[in-house]
Amino acid sequence: MIKFAQAARIASGSIGSAKLRSVLTTLGIVIGIAAVVVNASLGASFNQFFTDEISSVGSNFIIAASEQPNLFFDNEYNIMKNTPGISGVSPRKSMSGDLTYLSETKNVNTAGVNKDFQEIQGLQMEEGTFLTDKDSAAAVLGYDIANDKFSKNISHRSTVEIAFRQENGTVVKKSFKVKGILKNSKPTVVSEDSDYDLTVFIPVSTMNEMIGEKDYGAFLAMAESPAKVRDISDEVDSRLARNFGVPERDIDEEDLKPYYVFNQEEVLEQTGKIGDALSSFLLVLALISLFVGSIGIMNIMLVTVTERTREIGIMKSVGYSNSNILSLFLLESIMVSSFGGIVGTIIGSLGAYALEITLKLPPVFPLTLIEIGIAVSVLVGITAGLYPARKAARMNPVDALRYE
Incomplete structure (x- = not known):
């Protein structure tokens, strides 16, 4: 039985004797493995990005909203607030308004909320504090409103004026102290x-x-724990349904309710499905490239077998068995593919990191991708080299020696 070290030396010598061909053969695997690593890493990054985006919207949030006006009032607010497991609720009503500061007026988006809104949405303060239930003429400004919207920056404790236009055309103005x-x-x-x-x-x-x-336009609520957000959301939905006279059997029929309720877990599930679909699509594209690379190895190995027909005959005449010949050619294929896999994994890792930084995605590179990249390259080497190796092993030594 031929020893592994001896087989490796013979295979290395064969690869080295045709350097350009070996490099070109390896290139197909490098590109294929690099594509697999890049696309798998990008898929993981997109999933993480979606998760981060949803999490940044708020903590354990539950949202009740409606496209119908005049549906949510104080009664519905109290229903949500008194639902077991709800730790905070804020109405949210948005409309366009004119903000005036130092004789300069800009049209801005204005949101009516209460004190719980900050915690539900995870808002951080640059200056000052958020609204409380005791405030009536206080305002909190978004960063760009305070620093970029007007010719002069609006500072904490400044006074601004906000004007709204009522449905009858009347313009109502009020002065607000910038609280934060x-x-x-x-x-x-x-x-x-x-x-x-x-x-x-x-x-x-x-x-x-x-x-x-x-x-109120909508309600934003916060569940007391991530583990209970779905159950608490279902309870909110059930209580609102009873309030609006929706039969219990129709609670799951969204078209039969004048409102809709969704929560953070449901949004994460939907974005997770999108991320998984995107990952699968990218991976299929990469596998196509890898398949092309494996065909290249098989073609080159078949050419190698043909070129070395006489050598195979000599090897058999001096005592090499069919299994020895099979091992030699299979090992050569695996070495070419494995080297391509290592180089492809390195290039793919660097490429994935560069793309994630460029696209402003969270850099995510599971270490298992390195193992997968190398394992796949070995598998490709075995698969692509098996047929040529068997062809070499089955050659008749007499016919092989006569080959010109």
Whole structure:
């Protein structure tokens, strides 16, 4: 039986005798493995990105909203607030308003909320503090509103004026003391600016008083723990359904309810499916490239067998068995493929990192990708080299020696 070290020396000599051909053969595997590593890493990064984006919206959030006006009032607010497991609830009512500072007026997005909104949405303060239930003429500005929107920066404790236009055309104005300024939100590939950077927050009760309304646009709530968010969300849905006279059997029929409820876990599940689909698509593309590389190895190994027909005959005549010949050619194929796999994994890792930084994705590179890259390259070497190796092993030594 031929020893492994001896077989490795013979295989290395064969590879080295045709350096250019070996390099070109290896290149196909390098590209294939690099593509697999890059695409798998990008898929993991997109999944992490979606998770981070949803988590940044708030903590264990539950949202109840409706496309119908005049549906949510104080009664619905109390229903959500008194649901077991809810640790905070904030109405949110958004509308466009004119913000005036030092005789300069800009149209801005204004949101009416309460004190719980900060914790639910995980907002961080650059200056000052967020709204409380005692505030009536206080405002909190998004970072860009305070620092980029006007000719002069709006500082903490400045006075601004906000004007809303009522449905009858009447313009209502009110002065607000700037109680706080939010920290700059981290830009994402979705948008260079966070919505909250360009929003002015005021007490929802003050907003309704100014525009002469009593309803709320939506409710944002926070569950007491991530493990219970789905159950608590279902309980909120059930209580609101009873409140609006929706039969218990129709709670799961979204079209039969005047509102809709969703939670953080459901959003993460949906984005996870999108991420998995994207990962699968990218991986299929990479595997196609790897398949092409494996065909290249098989073709080259078949050419090698043909070129070395006489050598195979000599080896058999001096005592090499069929299994020895099989091992030699299979080992040569595995060595070419494994080297390509190592180089491809390194290039793929660097390429994935560079792409993730460029696309502003969280760098995610599971260490298992290194193992997978090398294991796949070995598997490709075995698969692509098996047929040529068997062809070499089955050669008749007499016919092989006569080959010219």
